[in-house]
Amino acid sequence: MAKLTGDTESGVLTLRVARYNPEQDEAARPQEWKVKILPGMTVLDALFAIKEEQDGSLAFRCSCRMGVCGSCGMFINGKPRLACNTQVSELGSVVEVAPLPNHDAIKDLVPDLSLTFSRHRAVLPYLMRRDTAEMESPTREYHQTPEELARYVQFTYCLKCSLCLAACPTAATKEQFLGPQALGQVYRYVADSRDEGLAERAGVVDASHGVFGCHLAGACSEACPKGVDPALAIQLLKRSLFSGPPHRSAAQVVPAFPEGHQTPEAAVRPKAPPPSV
Amino acid sequence: MATQVKVPTQEAVPPRLSMRLGLRGWVYAGRYPAERYLYILHRLSGLGLILYLPLHVWVTGRRLQGPEVWQQTMAVLSRPVFVAGEMLILAAFVFHAFNGFRLLFGHLGCALGKPAHPVYPYPVALHRQRSMTVALMVLASAFLAFGVWNLLTK
Incomplete structure (x- = not known):
């Protein structure tokens, strides 16, 4: 050398x-x-x-x-x-x-990050609901408390930079392994109280090349530049596969504002004078 | 006149250089902290125990061939090289068992803390297990010391 x-x-x-x-x-x-x-x-x-x-x-x-x-x-x-x-x-x-x-x-x-992106897509990284009509054309908002947000917000900071996959010893030997990025993002959605897609995602990740390929070396979390901590997400995902998501029931839709509510701007804004002919 | 349809041809993808680390990726822990080294030791000790198992079955199977064969086998196994091997097996077993408890807790999401807004310097959940890891390794060392003492004084 x-x-x-x-x-x-x-x-x-x-x-x-x-x-x-x-x-x-x-x-x-x-x-x-x-x-x-x-x-x-x-x-x-x-x-x-x-x-x-x-x-x-x-x-x-x-x-x-x-x-x-x-x-x-x-x-x-x-x-x-x-x-x-x-x-x-x-x-x-x-x-x-x-x-x-x-x-x-x-x-x-x-x-070449295309494999990382395709694996990310493979784990269905979007909110899945049973009320598909409301999802497709929303009429109201889904209610979520700050505590419910705190359960997954850490995992939303993922950049998809693939550093975690580069650090992962399982990914070094097992080409089919989904990797910390994709698995971490599964938990990001599973832990979201607005989501009901655990069963669908379990079909993808409940496998040896999925969540059980992680042997907790922790290198992914050390490498993550944004503090996403994929190792934590993956272990919590394993728990969710056994005992269900951290929220007991999916978030309910609620009206954005109570009936008859007027926004402060609308209340204060002076009415335009009638057009003069 | 028939128009000619231009069929798009797929351009040849230039060759890529595979950077997959292979076995080197899990054997070499480089600048990572203790948990990454425990991962290597756990795999190596597990591999050692699995490889030892058929030998163990073969040795105990010698008992079926009568007391003389068994005495002969025991005489061979009392040689220093086999006693040293036995100590290695004991070390692998004790480490694998106690580190296995740590991993079991981890895989069930216990002793890792809760997710939170990441604030720099970013915490790593696995570090929250450190005190448990140290306690388990101290226990493993105590068991190993007792086992070695037992082997040497029998």
């Missing part, structure tokens, strides 16, 4: 990137660049510095640059992280970057 080089004190960072060009390469090949460290520099900033000043052919995916879109997931110094959310100052003088593990690499650091 080559000697690690680079020095944060001298303000220079060595970036070692696993590169892959589908037209030339059969395996990933490492390439090194040196980048001048700037205050507040993230790994994504360093990659942009390389792309703009040293090698325009370097491919990576990003969008928001502030940890919201989940596009720039990479394997940085042995852990899946968002490149835009990771300061180079916390990584040392040499940073090793590779595409997300347990995914296919399209080119350089661009992972």
Whole structure:
């Protein structure tokens, strides 16, 4: 192995990137660049510095640059992280970057997330109700208390960045495993008091490649950049498969406002004068 | 004149590089915390116990072949290498059993806390089990120490 080089004190960072060009390469090949460290520099900033000043052919995916879109997931110094959310100052003088593990690499650091998205779709990630007529053309609102919201709101922060799948040891060996992202989102809907779709979703996840493929290594929750904690969601989902969802009955529809209610704006707003002819 | 229908051709998808980690993915825990290492130990100890089971059945089956064969077998098993192996099996069993309790609690969603609005620094539910994990590992060590002492003094 080559000697690690680079020095944060001298303000220079060595970036070692696993590169892959589908037209030339059969395996990933490492390439090194040196980048001048700037205050507040993230790994994504360093990659942009390389792309703009040293090698325009370097491919990576990003969008928001502030940890919201989940596009720039990479394997940085042995852990899946968002490149835009990771300061180079916390990584040392040499940073090793590779595409997300347990995914296919399209080119350089661009992972193929289509499997993650298709698995997400496979677990029916939407509210399911028995009153389909009300669902299709709603007349009123579904009632939900703040306590009921707290049961699942943590899991709604999922970016679908697939870092959890890259960290999961089960996904490393079991290709059919649905993975922490999709399974966590199942519980997000199962725990929603407006939902009645546990039985339908159980048909998808009650299997060895589903919820029981999780052996509680906890790596997914460590890798999650938004504190979604998929490991917690999956264990609570297992419990729900045995004992039902955390809410006893589905949320009822309620009128948005009581009969005869007038919004404050409507009450205060002066009436327009009658049109003068 | 008949119009020619242009049939769309599917473009060849360029080859992808599989980054699936395989066995390395569950054997290497890297920078993850204790629970990830316990996961590896649990699998390895489970594998060891499963592999030991046929050997154990074969050894106890020797009893059916008479007292002489049994005495011979026992003489072989009292060699230091087998005693050391027995200690390893005991360690695997004790660890697997006590860590199994922790996992059982976890799989049932117990001792993990409740979901809440994520506020940075984000808590990880599995860390809430830490005190239980430490207590179970201390108990496992006590059982192992007793077992080893018993093996050495019998």
